[in-house]
Amino acid sequence: MTEHHPKRTRCVLAGLLVGVLLGGCGPTLISIISYRGHRGFDEQTLAELAHMVEKSVSMKAEVLSSLGPPVNIIGQDDGEIFVYRRVARDTNTIDLNPSYVFPGAPPVTLYLNTDVSGRDDLLMIFFDEAGRLRGASLRRSVADVDRSRAARLGEGMREWIE
Amino acid sequence: MDRVDRLIALLLACVVGGCALTYTEVGQDVPVTDGLEVGVTTEEEVLSRMGPPRVISRQFDGVLYTWRHLKGRRRSLTLLPIFVQIFHWEVGQLLRDDVSLLLGNDGILRAIGSRLETRDPGEE
Numbered sequence: 202m203t204e205h206h207p208k209r210t211r212c213v214l215a216g217l218l219v220g221v222l223l224g225g226c227g228p229t230l231i232s233i234i235s236y237r238g239h240r241g242f243d244e245q246t247l248a249e250l251a252h253m254v255e256k257s258v259s260m261k262a263e264v265l266s267s268l269g270p271p272v273n274i275i276g277q278d279d280g281e282i283f284v285y286r287r288v289a290r291d292t293n294t295i296d297l298n299p300s301y302v303f304p305g306a307p308p309v310t311l312y313l314n315t316d317v318s319g320r321d322d323l324l325m326i327f328f329d330e331a332g333r334l335r336g337a338s339l340r341r342s343v344a345d346v347d348r349s350r351a352a353r354l355g356e357g358m359r360e361w362i363e
Numbered sequence: 364m365d366r367v368d369r370l371i372a373l374l375l376a377c378v379v380g381g382c383a384l385t386y387t388e389v390g391q392d393v394p395v396t397d398g399l400e401v402g403v404t405t406e407e408e409v410l411s412r413m414g415p416p417r418v419i420s421r422q423f424d425g426v427l428y429t430w431r432h433l434k435g436r437r438r439s440l441t442l443l444p445i446f447v448q449i450f451h452w453e454v455g456q457l458l459r460d461d462v463s464l465l466l467g468n469d470g471i472l473r474a475i476g477s478r479l480e481t482r483d484p485g486e487e
Contacts, residue, residue: 229441229448239459239480261424262401262465262474269478270429270463274420281422301447332424359454 228301229294235355237343238288241272242324246285247339250326254337261332268326280335285324289343291355292317318349381441381448389433390417393462396475406470413464425467432460434481 249267253259264283271283295314299306320342327335346352394413409428410416416428439453458480465474 229451231449232451232453234451234453234455236455236457238457261422265427265463265465265474265476267476269476270461272459274422274427276421330423332422358452362454 228296228298230296230301232292232294232296233354233358234290234292235359236288236290237359238286239272241285241287241322242268247324250324250337253334257334259334261328261334264326264328264334271326280327280329283326283328285326287322287343289320289352289355290318291349291351293351293354316349316351316354318346318352318355320345320352381439381451383437383439383441385435385437385439387433387435387437389435390431393430393432393460393477393479396462396464396477399464399472399475401472401474404472406466406472409464409466409472413462416464422465425465425473427463427465429461429463432481434458434460 246268250264253264253267261281261283268283268285272286273284275282275284293316295312296310297312298308298310300308322341322343323339325338327337329335346356396413398412399409406426413428413430417431418427418429420427420429435455435457437453437455439451441448441452442450460479460481461477463476464472465476467473
């Protein structure tokens with residue numbers, strides 16, 4: 202005659218449930234992840250800004266109408282800084298471990314390569330207390346994909362799928 | 364369907380079953396600025412027409428009101444999405460609609476700025 206153990210049964214069922222759930226989060230041999238933020242600004246925007254900087258009497262209202270809303274505003278003691286930004290993140294991973302495929306194999310990593318590329322285009326526009334444009338600062342690196350394999354792969358996959 | 368066919372069907376189901384689309388949306392469509400006149404429209408009129416802004420930024424020369432709508436999209440493909448994932452590929456994109464109104468210290472509308480990315484058919 203067998204005894205019924207409800208507690209043990211619940212434990213077994215819970216264990217199976219956890220096992221099934223974890224199965225969906227298993228290790229990945231090859232992973233490519235690519236993310237792009239909103240555009241922020243473009244060539245036309247920069248051309249208009251260059252023209253406004255040349256004039257040297259441009260006002261905040263003019264910049265806002267031309268470039269659109271900034272993604273962030275930094276308050277200063279003597280004015281404000283409008284920030285325009287675009288972010289790009291690319292990651293790829295190759296993780297070869299025999300235990301992933303053969304449960305009895307030793308958990309030894311044969312090869313692990315993770316490549317991460319974080320780049321951004323950043324434009325800052327400086328205003329004085331009266332709202333006059335004082336200057337601008339620009340750094341662009343989103344399109345600079347040749348410096349990283351992750352960036353090349355992420356951009357290449359995007360172009361291919363689009 | 365014999366046993367081999369079932370096996371192939373099961374294998375195919377496992378391989379192609381890892382596609383996923385995720386959409387994220389924060390906020391509502393930004394209000395239109397039709398009817399607002401720079402140098403004429405007052406702060407009260409702006410707020411009554413446009414509704415409450417998402418961001419208020421105090422400036423030396425006035426105040427900047429911003430209405431915002433974010434739309435994210437993430438697509439992924441996972442080959443063999445059980446036990447061990449052979450290959451995982453994921454692409455994400457964030458689009459953004461922003462409308463900002465600059466009002467002077469006198470409460471009069473000084474400028475309208477907008478960027479509408481989610482309505483650009485090239486980005487959808």
